[in-house]
Amino acid sequence: MVFRHFRPRKPLSRLRCRYIRWASWFSDRNEAAHGIHVTGASGRRPQHLAHVAPGHPAASRDPALGGTRLRHAIRGVFALPAQDRPLRRRPRRDHLANPGLGGLGRIGDWWTQPIVYQKVVIFTLLFEVTGLGCGSGPLTGRFMPPIGGILYWLRPNTIRLPAWPGKVPFTRGDTRTAFDVALYAIVLIGGVWALLSPGHGGPVTTAGDVGLIDPVRVVPTIVALALLGLRDKTVFLAARGEHYWLKLFVFFFPFTDQVAACKLIMLCLWWGAAVSKLNHHFPYVVAVMTSNNALLRSRVFTPLKHLLYLDHVNDLRPSLLPKLMAHVGGTTAEFVVPTVLVFFAADHPWRWFLIAFMVLFHLNIISNLPMGVPLEWNVFFIFSLFYLFGHYGAVRATDLRSPVLLALVILAVVVVIVGNMFPERISFLPAMRYYAGNWATSVWCFRAGAEEKIDADIVKSSALVVNQLARLYDPETAEILADKIAAFRAMHVHGRALNGLLPRAIDDEADYKIREGEIVAGPLVGWNFGEGHLHNEQLVEAVQRRCRFEDGDVRVIVLEGQPIHVQRQSYRILDAKTGLIEAGYVDVKDMLTRQPWPEPGDDCPVHVIDDAHG
Numbered sequence: 001m002v003f004r005h006f007r008p009r010k011p012l013s014r015l016r017c018r019y020i021r022w023a024s025w026f027s028d029r030n031e032a033a034h035g036i037h038v039t040g041a042s043g044r045r046p047q048h049l050a051h052v053a054p055g056h057p058a059a060s061r062d063p064a065l066g067g068t069r070l071r072h073a074i075r076g077v078f079a080l081p082a083q084d085r086p087l088r089r090r091p092r093r094d095h096l097a098n099p100g101l102g103g104l105g106r107i108g109d110w111w112t113q114p115i116v117y118q119k120v121v122i123f124t125l126l127f128e129v130t131g132l133g134c135g136s137g138p139l140t141g142r143f144m145p146p147i148g149g150i151l152y153w154l155r156p157n158t159i160r161l162p163a164w165p166g167k168v169p170f171t172r173g174d175t176r177t178a179f180d181v182a183l184y185a186i187v188l189i190g191g192v193w194a195l196l197s198p199g200h201g202g203p204v205t206t207a208g209d210v211g212l213i214d215p216v217r218v219v220p221t222i223v224a225l226a227l228l229g230l231r232d233k234t235v236f237l238a239a240r241g242e243h244y245w246l247k248l249f250v251f252f253f254p255f256t257d258q259v260a261a262c263k264l265i266m267l268c269l270w271w272g273a274a275v276s277k278l279n280h281h282f283p284y285v286v287a288v289m290t291s292n293n294a295l296l297r298s299r300v301f302t303p304l305k306h307l308l309y310l311d312h313v314n315d316l317r318p319s320l321l322p323k324l325m326a327h328v329g330g331t332t333a334e335f336v337v338p339t340v341l342v343f344f345a346a347d348h349p350w351r352w353f354l355i356a357f358m359v360l361f362h363l364n365i366i367s368n369l370p371m372g373v374p375l376e377w378n379v380f381f382i383f384s385l386f387y388l389f390g391h392y393g394a395v396r397a398t399d400l401r402s403p404v405l406l407a408l409v410i411l412a413v414v415v416v417i418v419g420n421m422f423p424e425r426i427s428f429l430p431a432m433r434y435y436a437g438n439w440a441t442s443v444w445c446f447r448a449g450a451e452e453k454i455d456a457d458i459v460k461s462s463a464l465v466v467n468q469l470a471r472l473y474d475p476e477t478a479e480i481l482a483d484k485i486a487a488f489r490a491m492h493v494h495g496r497a498l499n500g501l502l503p504r505a506i507d508d509e510a511d512y513k514i515r516e517g518e519i520v521a522g523p524l525v526g527w528n529f530g531e532g533h534l535h536n537e538q539l540v541e542a543v544q545r546r547c548r549f550e551d552g553d554v555r556v557i558v559l560e561g562q563p564i565h566v567q568r569q570s571y572r573i574l575d576a577k578t579g580l581i582e583a584g585y586v587d588v589k590d591m592l593t594r595q596p597w598p599e600p601g602d603d604c605p606v607h608v609i610d611d612a613h614g
């Protein structure tokens with residue numbers, strides 16, 4: 001397990017096991033500036049890799065070096081090479097100019113044109129579905145190469161995960177075929193075709209404009225992405241279909257209806273995110289995210305980060321401060337401000353105060369460098385604030401006249417409601433349960449040689465994450481960096497549940513390598529974004545069909561999200577060969593009392609409802 005071989009310095013109060021070593025490696029970028037350097041197994045960093053040294057202090061996986069430097073966990077959660085950081089802060093620009101509008105140098109003259117918002121939607125969908133947006137770069141465990149997406153989904157014989165293989169005809173199987181590759185190519189080609197199209201239909205505003213995109217041009221992308229999503233849910237989720245694909249349907253209606261419908265869709269996204277944060281998980285997210293805030297990396301802010309926890313050494317549960325930040329500055333604001341913007345602000349001058357508040361809201365999310373890298377998502381929201389609520393503030397949501405568009409918005413709301421009540425059935429993305437700390441998750445346990453078998457027997461576009469890192473550094477440093485991801489998970493409520501369930505999945509933790517499900521799924525399916533349904537039984541079965549592991553070679557713990565009306569989370573323990581070992585649930589209240597590390601005599605409270613061994 002992640003907590004083995006720890007030598008306590010003090011009895012009981014310092015029993016922080018292997019987690020402490022993880023926490024010690026969570027330093028911020030300033031460590032390097034103060035003369036602290038990383039060494040690998042050889043004790044020194046090879047000169048040719050000096051420019052990609054990860055930003056954690058000198059560390060070893062030697063059990064004798066447990067230490068008590070827990071402060072690093074709350075100073076910078078996921079330290080990366082300095083040269084990798086621009087990858088997660090890269091500018092979001094270069095949207096293609098429309099024929100007849102002029103170049104980027106004249107953006108001030110044409111950014112409010114009706115066709116511009118349509119093209120921003122299409123561009124962002126393409127950016128996401130190629131793998132350049134969410135799920136890219138070091139924060140999602142992508143190093144060599146830094147993206148999956150297009151490198152994976154244009155490659156036959158890779159793993160695909162159909163949405164409902166037992167219910168939808170012609171979607172069974174888990175191998176990508178030439179048909180799947182063709183559908184993906186149509187999504188890309190159709191998107192570029194629409195993106196490069198001139199205006200159609202003449203001016204649609206009194207100010208004069210070049211018209212709108214001919215809606216026929218988005219039909220190939222709409223149809224191909226829908227069909228592809230049924231055959232491989234990963235691609236549809238990566239395209240952020242619950243947002244950008246949904247907005248493609250809006251293009252078929254008059255411009256006033258388009259603006260009104262887009263405002264309502266934005267409201268659904270804000271409200272969905274706010275509803276999902278009505279839980280005990282979100283303050284943990286806020287504490288961890290703030291610890292990783294790009295603007296708080298100086299040592300000057302270390303005391304502030306200490307205030308995020310009840311005791312920054314002995315009790316890593318969130319203090320009152322992140323609870324207020326989460327449920328007042330976060331949840332309440334996400335309910336109230338967008339509601340006023342959509343239904344009451346219209347074109348009143350004071351709407352700009354609300355717009356400014358929401359811009360700061362999304363800039364704060366970007367500055368926290370969230371795992372999964374949803375940076376384009378927040379940039380899109382900022383642009384939408386200025387475009388929909390700033391320039392077109394006079395168009396109210398109540399101006400929507402199309403019953404079809406209204407039905408589309410209502411359908412999206414229904415999916416959100418069902419997804420919150422039955423999170424095991426609907427992905428957290430269409431359920432709009434964004435970054436609330438309440439996701440489906442998993443932990444994979446590999447015996448010696450199992451990971452090597454996966455790398456050898458499964459077609460994919462990149463090696464497993466640990467092997468990517470070993471090529472950049474050395475095997476020991478690669479293991480340290482992989483452990484940091486597990487430590488990040490342990491800081492959340494569900495991570496404490498997963499670690500508590502680990503002894504129920506494997507007998508001797510020393511015989512296994514423990515991997516966060518996200519870094520397993522990423523190389524295997526081409527994309528990962530905190531969606532545990534991409535690394536549950538479906539992926540386990542696909543891997544087993546290719547690798548044929550023996551009993552005990554691979555064990556997986558799957559933890560579902562918490563339903564909004566029930567304070568419990570279901571879990572399943574699986575063996576790659578024999579299937580279900582145990583199923584049950586954990587009470588959220590029990591997880592709220594736990595630390596990221598086990599205490600002496602610790603026994604995670606569980607409620608077993610299905611035990612394959614009787």
